[in-house]
Amino acid sequence: MKILIIGAGIIGNSIAWRMARAGADVTIVERGRAGQEASWAAAGMIAPQAEAEGPGPFLRFCVEAKNAFETILPELIAQSGIDPEYDKGSGVLYVALNEADRAELAARAAWQREAGLQVEEIGGERARQITPALSPKVIHALYMPDENRVENRQLTQAFLIAALKAGARLIEDSRVDAIETRGGRFSGLRLQGGELIEADAAVNAAGSWASVIRGTEADHVRLHPVRGQIVCFQARPNLVGPSIFSLRGYAVPRRDGRVLAGSTREMARWSKDVTLEGMESIVRAAKDMLPALATMRFREAWAGLRPATADFLPVLGPSPSIPGLYYATGHFRSGILLAAITGRVLEAMITGGKPCTDVTPFSAARFMPSAK
Ligand SMILES: Cc1cc2nc3c(=O)[nH]c(=O)nc-3n(C[C@H](O)[C@H](O)[C@H](O)COP(=O)(O)OP(=O)(O)OC[C@H]3O[C@@H](n4cnc5c(N)ncnc54)[C@H](O)[C@@H]3O)c2cc1C
Numbered sequence: 001m002k003i004l005i006i007g008a009g010i011i012g013n014s015i016a017w018r019m020a021r022a023g024a025d026v027t028i029v030e031r032g033r034a035g036q037e038a039s040w041a042a043a044g045m046i047a048p049q050a051e052a053e054g055p056g057p058f059l060r061f062c063v064e065a066k067n068a069f070e071t072i073l074p075e076l077i078a079q080s081g082i083d084p085e086y087d088k089g090s091g092v093l094y095v096a097l098n099e100a101d102r103a104e105l106a107a108r109a110a111w112q113r114e115a116g117l118q119v120e121e122i123g124g125e126r127a128r129q130i131t132p133a134l135s136p137k138v139i140h141a142l143y144m145p146d147e148n149r150v151e152n153r154q155l156t157q158a159f160l161i162a163a164l165k166a167g168a169r170l171i172e173d174s175r176v177d178a179i180e181t182r183g184g185r186f187s188g189l190r191l192q193g194g195e196l197i198e199a200d201a202a203v204n205a206a207g208s209w210a211s212v213i214r215g216t217e218a219d220h221v222r223l224h225p226v227r228g229q230i231v232c233f234q235a236r237p238n239l240v241g242p243s244i245f246s247l248r249g250y251a252v253p254r255r256d257g258r259v260l261a262g263s264t265r266e267m268a269r270w271s272k273d274v275t276l277e278g279m280e281s282i283v284r285a286a287k288d289m290l291p292a293l294a295t296m297r298f299r300e301a302w303a304g305l306r307p308a309t310a311d312f313l314p315v316l317g318p319s320p321s322i323p324g325l326y327y328a329t330g331h332f333r334s335g336i337l338l339a340a341i342t343g344r345v346l347e348a349m350i351t352g353g354k355p356c357t358d359v360t361p362f363s364a365a366r367f368m369p370s371a372k
Pocket of ligand 1: 006007008009010011012029030031032033034035036037038039040041042043044045046174175176177205206207208209210213227228229230262263303304305306307328329330331332333334335336337338
């Protein structure tokens with residue numbers, strides 16, 4: 001089977017690896033350079049509890065995604081030769097700086113416990129025992145010991161290298177302009193320069209740009225970019241143990257001592273600018289949690305575009321109107337967490353197997369006018 005993957009972000013690379021590993025003839029077509037968009041800009045949280053806004057199918061999917069990620073990781077490292085620095089057991093401290101925060105965190109703890117997830121409610125003193133760098137203003141915290149993090153740039157590269165080693169090809173600097181069909185079925189990808197690449201199937205994993213590609217309008221799948229900025233400081237390694245969240249921001253440490261403070265959620269069209277306003281809000285939230293950051297060396301700041309659908313849930317699976325075309329996009333704030341399970345689910349769907357979990361809430365068919 002010949003399959004084309006549009007986009008060499010973490011999602012496209014993960015699917016490419018699964019499909020190449022399953023024996024398919026895989027080519028990834030990338031507009032620019034592999035892994036330089038949202039997958040590069042992310043903070044790398046593998047943290048369903050810190051990220052999810054409430055119980056339901058998406059939370060369940062995120063928890064399953066974390067398990068899927070841990071299952072594939074040893075094979076991914078062995079096949080790619082890249083260690084994506086998965087800090088299992090690093091945990092998250094979700095801190096409250098005032099009574100209103102505390103009330104909101106109590107509600108969060110309640111639905112998480114009900115969903116069977118591990119979450120401990122602790123006082124400010126206990127939180128500072130876990131992370132001495134925490135502000136004395138922290139009055140309360142949720143400790144989520146099962147939440148982890150990864151070096152997302154390395155992870156994106158690991159999926160790509162594993163895919164290439166399994167026989168996939170990568171074509172860079174080639175923008176897909178349109179989906180071509182023959183007899184109503186997918187037949188190939190038309191590149192910007194006019195060249196046609198034919199194949200049996202394709203996966204649209206073009207992130208925020210997925211609906212810019214022509215030929216899929218009948219599916220009503222629309223993506224929009226949500227900008228997120230990050231400010232990166234150089235601290236000493238282990239200054240911060242768990243990743244620290246508040247209702248206003250987060251600080252995620254890397255093994256080399258960098259601390260990534262984030263983030264904004266902005267509708268800024270296609271702009272990846274870093275703005276003073278964005279940095280200001282990030283820095284204020286980070287400093288409130290970890291005052292020591294105020295004297296740490298500023299390293300750099302960047303922004304990326306989270307791919308979002310109208311309901312902010314991913315789109316996974318077949319196109320309702322074009323047999324042979326699949327979607328794997330719209331991962332919004334969770335694409336690093338969801339990359340491994342997306343690869344497994346898409347592999348099952350394309351090869352006619354049964355997905356490891358129910359992904360009907362994420363089907364492209366939900367956007368069809370007939371479904372509303
Ligand atoms: C600031 C920030 C922090 C984040 N933190 C986290 C986090 O902690 N944990 C988490 O799980 N997620 C996080 N995310 C979300 C995560 O980064 C995304 O959900 C994920 O990277 C999406 O991956 P993707 O492969 O779909 O998109 P991308 O990485 O954007 O890749 C899409 C690729 O498609 C290519 N492409 C586009 N159009 C075409 C075309 N026409 N032809 C060919 N190629 C094309 C692009 O060039 C790009 O390389 C964060 C995102 C941001 C911005």
